[in-house]
Amino acid sequence: MGNSPTMKDVAKEAGVALGTVSKVFNGIPVGEPYRIKVEEAAQRLGYKINSYARSLKTNKKSIIAVILPTVAHPFFGLLAEYCSRILKKRGYHMLLSTTDFNPDAEKDCILMVQQNIVDGIICLSYSPELEITSSIPFVSIDRYFNASVPCVSSDNFGGGQLAAQKLVEFGCKKLLFLRSASPVIGEVDKRQLGFDSFCNANNIQHESMIVYEPEGFQKFFTFLDSHIRNGKLEYDGIFCGTDHLAVQVVRYLRSRGIRIPEDVQLIGYDGIWNHFEEDFFCSTIVQPVEAMVQACVDILLAEDPSNLPPLMCLPVSYGYGGTTIR
Amino acid sequence: MGNSPTMKDVAKEAGVALGTVSKVFNGIPVGEPYRIKVEEAAQRLGYKINSYARSLKTNKKSIIAVILPTVAHPFFGLLAEYCSRILKKRGYHMLLSTTDFNPDAEKDCILMVQQNIVDGIICLSYSPELEITSSIPFVSIDRYFNASVPCVSSDNFGGGQLAAQKLVEFGCKKLLFLRSASPVIGEVDKRQLGFDSFCNANNIQHESMIVYEPEGFQKFFTFLDSHIRNGKLEYDGIFCGTDHLAVQVVRYLRSRGIRIPEDVQLIGYDGIWNHFEEDFFCSTIVQPVEAMVQACVDILLAEDPSNLPPLMCLPVSYGYGGTTIR
Numbered sequence: 001m002g003n004s005p006t007m008k009d010v011a012k013e014a015g016v017a018l019g020t021v022s023k024v025f026n027g028i029p030v031g032e033p034y035r036i037k038v039e040e041a042a043q044r045l046g047y048k049i050n051s052y053a054r055s056l057k058t059n060k061k062s063i064i065a066v067i068l069p070t071v072a073h074p075f076f077g078l079l080a081e082y083c084s085r086i087l088k089k090r091g092y093h094m095l096l097s098t099t100d101f102n103p104d105a106e107k108d109c110i111l112m113v114q115q116n117i118v119d120g121i122i123c124l125s126y127s128p129e130l131e132i133t134s135s136i137p138f139v140s141i142d143r144y145f146n147a148s149v150p151c152v153s154s155d156n157f158g159g160g161q162l163a164a165q166k167l168v169e170f171g172c173k174k175l176l177f178l179r180s181a182s183p184v185i186g187e188v189d190k191r192q193l194g195f196d197s198f199c200n201a202n203n204i205q206h207e208s209m210i211v212y213e214p215e216g217f218q219k220f221f222t223f224l225d226s227h228i229r230n231g232k233l234e235y236d237g238i239f240c241g242t243d244h245l246a247v248q249v250v251r252y253l254r255s256r257g258i259r260i261p262e263d264v265q266l267i268g269y270d271g272i273w274n275h276f277e278e279d280f281f282c283s284t285i286v287q288p289v290e291a292m293v294q295a296c297v298d299i300l301l302a303e304d305p306s307n308l309p310p311l312m313c314l315p316v317s318y319g320y321g322g323t324t325i326r
Numbered sequence: 327m328g329n330s331p332t333m334k335d336v337a338k339e340a341g342v343a344l345g346t347v348s349k350v351f352n353g354i355p356v357g358e359p360y361r362i363k364v365e366e367a368a369q370r371l372g373y374k375i376n377s378y379a380r381s382l383k384t385n386k387k388s389i390i391a392v393i394l395p396t397v398a399h400p401f402f403g404l405l406a407e408y409c410s411r412i413l414k415k416r417g418y419h420m421l422l423s424t425t426d427f428n429p430d431a432e433k434d435c436i437l438m439v440q441q442n443i444v445d446g447i448i449c450l451s452y453s454p455e456l457e458i459t460s461s462i463p464f465v466s467i468d469r470y471f472n473a474s475v476p477c478v479s480s481d482n483f484g485g486g487q488l489a490a491q492k493l494v495e496f497g498c499k500k501l502l503f504l505r506s507a508s509p510v511i512g513e514v515d516k517r518q519l520g521f522d523s524f525c526n527a528n529n530i531q532h533e534s535m536i537v538y539e540p541e542g543f544q545k546f547f548t549f550l551d552s553h554i555r556n557g558k559l560e561y562d563g564i565f566c567g568t569d570h571l572a573v574q575v576v577r578y579l580r581s582r583g584i585r586i587p588e589d590v591q592l593i594g595y596d597g598i599w600n601h602f603e604e605d606f607f608c609s610t611i612v613q614p615v616e617a618m619v620q621a622c623v624d625i626l627l628a629e630d631p632s633n634l635p636p637l638m639c640l641p642v643s644y645g646y647g648g649t650t651i652r
Contacts, residue, residue: 077403
């Protein structure tokens, strides 16, 4: 058997209208004989009733919990803003929980779903302890749990490739990748994989330096120092895992007398917009934040999410922000 | 009769413990004779049972709605972050509604209180249509409605004075105030009043230019152009109503060859921290955001808010951010 059966297949098998199937799966009352027909047809075809779409619809509170580490950071602020706007368009309110990297916040929200206080969760979490079961209406951003928990991210692998490609296009010969990593394996790790792949496929010299500490900028600076000879950095193109890190590195290199972009070009990741300067903070791989949030909301509120891919990687773009030649 | 009676007075009059009075007013069950004693004593004394504190306690949902224009702007992002953290400490979740300057969002939240979906509202609103009745648990930020709706703001008047005082201290002789204003009268208007007062009291030359359009920066630039003679601006000290405006003005003046802070010094208002550069965007009057949010939450969750002042103006401070001499 090829594809898994859809609601349409169930309707055909049961000899009822598609709307009837939808009602049954969403807990909306229909005549008892119809309900039995639909449920039997679903069982015969092996149609997996998506329990989370069900719980989302039957006892709707019109509140979705959004879990983010913070909203004081501009990237997460933008995510929260789009969550608020896009949920509102669909008739939902956003209950925003900022975790400040404390895992209790996530457990709290899961409890709120179980207690029927909120209808579902959109979550960007770095918590190693977090476990999600498929019975909870849950969409993850940037972190893949398993095939039954939908995950939305930017195309981190493609973004890493794009960064390497741009640096090479702009004339860089020896590349460096820098990143502050969390111990939790996430989609974000693919930035380096894409970067390495492009370099390997095109015979570009490249190295990398990963620090497993949040904001441990000093280690990067020490590393860079050890690669400055006669006022010249050994690398002429740097890809940083985030814009935040890129901005710190730019500032540090400039303080050491290295010119950017003349001597070294830098690209960050995220595409954070400086509200005040009306510009990117640095040249960057831009995440499609609005499209990512739209995908999260569509998945969470889908009538029939059974055919959705468990991982959606949305296309990124390059944004010039003054730390490259163009 | 001097002061209005307190819960203590009611307890004394009824001959019961203070805790019993509190329970009755908060809808927590007590023996029927006690309830009657307390209610009769309250009536005799003319004690105004604060209906909003009551509705907050009797059918608690543990959700507070926070209404902000947006969270993509760093100032509002910081407000939202503190709301989330401080409400969480008190056992409440934050339902965050961003209005994007659309008044429906506010009406929506008021409806949610009436429908008992949320327990109360913290609101920063520019909507001219918004009307608040005292029966709703509601705290306003930066906008005073009337004596029965508590309002929390930074000390805008004191901040305006402080800006003028600092500019004069730094040697400025001819001052200018610039501001994008909304048609709604708010606490924020006091920034100019404080600025003018200081100048008038100290015989400092000063002028002002107000634009009643959001982000109508071009009008400010045209005004500034008309006051540049032989490459020199007529003013040597500028106070801008927000950091956002100050940053635009700094950029414009620099593009016209005017040096900052050598030729002209600028101070903004808000104290927005540049996450990436780890610095203020400009020299600024810093709003005490955490203290403001703490005050909002304290008021909203107060056992007996009857003795709280209807308007709380919290102290600001000066922050150096490179657009003044120190």
